[in-house]
Amino acid sequence: MKEVAEEKPKRSLFKKDTDSKETAEKSAAKAVSKDKKDAKPKKKRFQFFRDVKAEMKRVTWPTRQDVARWSVVVVCALIFFGVYVAVLDNLIATPLLVFVSGLGA
Template sequence: MANKKSTKTPAKAKKSDKKPGLIARGKAYMASVRSEMKRVVWPTKNELVNYTVAVCASLIVVGVSIAVLDLVISEGLVLFASLRG
């Protein structure tokens, strides 16, 4: 029989691929954060004010809508159940 391949597992390589320590991982993480923060396109002051006003106006509209809907539903339930004295 010609050239049979060995079924033995190869010898394990030395553990040179050790996980870096906590400090090294922390430094690498902070370097990556710094790199990403340099790529961020920050809004201008005018854009920031406009976005803030839009969010506040949206919150007021949604809040009033929910309050009105709650009032209508609760009044409807009171009238439907004849709970009013």
């Protein structure tokens, strides 16, 4: 005679599991994971700040001379481009706009 295989209910992708044993196991696993999240040791609370402090000790800081030198370079670049934009605006863009707007009148 043929042996009858146990039929397992087909599970759909969108339907919830109705098996009470599986749902009980899942809820127990969720409770255990929730307890683990709540029970953080006090030592790990400030671990981030200790890591930041350790990382800051490894940083290679520029010397006072390097900071002064690069500050001068930045200020010179700002002055140059400020003058460049002012000249471009006052001697080229504004007269050109006045000329174009005067054509229609």
